[in-house]
Amino acid sequence: MAKEDPVRYVCVNCGFSTVTRTGKCPLCGQWGTLEAAEPAGARSDKYGAKAEVVSSVSVTPPKRLSSGIHEVDRVLGGGLVPGGVVLIGGQPGIGKSTLLLQVGGQVASRGTSALYISGEESAAQVALRAARLGVSSEKLLLYCGGDLEDALSNVRSQNAGLFILDSVQAVRAPNETGWPGTPNQVRAAAQLAVDVARAANVPAVLVGHITKDGRLAGPMLLEHMVDTVLTFSGEGYSSHRMLRAMKNRYGNTDELGIFEMRENGLAAVEDKSGLYWNRSDTAVPGVAMTIALEGSTPLVAEIQTLASPTAFPYPKRTSRGMDLNRFQLLAAVLEKRAGIPCGGCDLYLNVAGGLSIQDPSADLAACVSLASALKDKPLRSECCYLGEVGLAGEVRPVTRVMARLKEAERLGLKRAVVSGKERGEFWGPKEFTGMKIQRVDNLSEALSDVF
Ligand code: TYD
Numbered sequence: 001m002a003k004e005d006p007v008r009y010v011c012v013n014c015g016f017s018t019v020t021r022t023g024k025c026p027l028c029g030q031w032g033t034l035e036a037a038e039p040a041g042a043r044s045d046k047y048g049a050k051a052e053v054v055s056s057v058s059v060t061p062p063k064r065l066s067s068g069i070h071e072v073d074r075v076l077g078g079g080l081v082p083g084g085v086v087l088i089g090g091q092p093g094i095g096k097s098t099l100l101l102q103v104g105g106q107v108a109s110r111g112t113s114a115l116y117i118s119g120e121e122s123a124a125q126v127a128l129r130a131a132r133l134g135v136s137s138e139k140l141l142l143y144c145g146g147d148l149e150d151a152l153s154n155v156r157s158q159n160a161g162l163f164i165l166d167s168v169q170a171v172r173a174p175n176e177t178g179w180p181g182t183p184n185q186v187r188a189a190a191q192l193a194v195d196v197a198r199a200a201n202v203p204a205v206l207v208g209h210i211t212k213d214g215r216l217a218g219p220m221l222l223e224h225m226v227d228t229v230l231t232f233s234g235e236g237y238s239s240h241r242m243l244r245a246m247k248n249r250y251g252n253t254d255e256l257g258i259f260e261m262r263e264n265g266l267a268a269v270e271d272k273s274g275l276y277w278n279r280s281d282t283a284v285p286g287v288a289m290t291i292a293l294e295g296s297t298p299l300v301a302e303i304q305t306l307a308s309p310t311a312f313p314y315p316k317r318t319s320r321g322m323d324l325n326r327f328q329l330l331a332a333v334l335e336k337r338a339g340i341p342c343g344g345c346d347l348y349l350n351v352a353g354g355l356s357i358q359d360p361s362a363d364l365a366a367c368v369s370l371a372s373a374l375k376d377k378p379l380r381s382e383c384c385y386l387g388e389v390g391l392a393g394e395v396r397p398v399t400r401v402m403a404r405l406k407e408a409e410r411l412g413l414k415r416a417v418v419s420g421k422e423r424g425e426f427w428g429p430k431e432f433t434g435m436k437i438q439r440v441d442n443l444s445e446a447l448s449d450v451f
């Protein structure tokens with residue numbers, strides 16, 4: 001069945017246009033001014049529009065509004081874009097409201113009015129948090145309540161240069177049935193907020209809750225309606241939070257922002273690699289370093305393994321921070337291809353600092369770390385290992401090797417072991433002055449240097 005175009009409504013007073021019929025225009029605040037502009041099915045007027053030559057379309061880079069928090073700006077690709085809508089998703093209690101109140105406070109303190117719409121908390125609760133965060137600008141405006149139409153009419157009337165909607169699940173969209181938070185309501189609420197942001201040409205940030213399995217609650221459509229989708233995440237036991245872009249029409253999705261939740265709000269963590277790496281002078285058997293990619297941010301990761309002889313016929317293998325099957329496979333490859341038996345030992349692997357590594361570039365580090373644990377001999381200190389290990393024991397290239405090597409050099413590592421198949425034209429002696437790059441083709445070669 002062909003789907004009809006939705007009817008659009010246009011305000012006869014201010015020209016605001018939306019697909020959600022509202023009694024009160026959310027832009028100019030007038031009542032009963034929205035009229036159907038385009039009845040469903042009446043589409044003849046749309047035909048005849050000419051396609052353009054791409055290169056002839058004039059482009060001016062959007063003038064961005066800084067969020068006032070450097071890490072947030074970086075993840076956004078340089079700041080908020082007028083008329084652009086950001087959706088930030090994260091589990092309850094992770095710190096979304098805290099982060100956005102800080103953003104609102106920063107923007108306001110730099111002279112742009114920011115409107116914070118809270119559908120979840122009372123004014124007293126938000127004000128209490130603002131006090132805790134030290135946010136006290138006169139230009140930070142607060143609207144508490146679930147009536148979205150009414151809330152959004154403050155954008156124009158209060159001349160806000162940014163609005164934050166916390167959250168799309170907690171507000172009621174006009175003329176839509178169902179409780180707030182139901183798919184229809186969420187879609188309509190988000191659409192209205194997007195329409196207002198576009199019409200008023202101000203940036204907007206919408207908060208979205210996510211379900212247990214990490215998806216944004218409500219319709220999938222939500223991600224398509226907005227320009228940027230950010231996720232805010234962290235482990236329960238840690239005070240660190242990660243901000244990432246999953247989609248960004250105004251920048252790339254490579255940047256990672258790390259924050260620490262403190263007593264007075266979120267503080268950016270500048271030295272990210274330091275989080276997962278204990279600089280220690282004494283070399284311990286079973287510890288190898290690699291440079292993993294989080295999104296595309298290179299982070300140093302310390303892989304630790306322990307091997308202890310077992311009397312049982314089925315030795316134990318456990319792994320934290322790396323897939324257990326992968327670890328078992330690597331142990332088998334090490335035994336078969338490099339001749340280091342591990343059958344009689346219980347094996348434990350841990351990635352320090354709670355980092356979880358998905359990409360196979362940590363294979364080589366896991367293998368040498370295991371060999372070092374089994375032989376009870378420490379590895380070279382200040383050395384990192386970058387390579388995927390195949391079933392034949394071959395060491396394969398990794399993605400974005402240059403970015404990883406640059407990070408290793410920045411941290412002051414003295415040596416990096418990489419695959420001999422890495423394209424070598426990138427690094428000559430000029431490229432890395434303080435670090436030796438060693439190329440190996442297989443596991444035995446990587447280990448012969450050590451043992
Ligand atoms: P919150 O921003 O309300 O999370 P969300 O909006 O994602 O549900 O904050 C959640 C937690 O952060 C809360 O349990 C208390 C803690 N917190 C701090 O540790 N320091 C602070 O300065 C603030 C405001 C909150």
Ligand code: MG
Nearest residue numbers: 096097120166
């Ligand atoms: Mg909240």
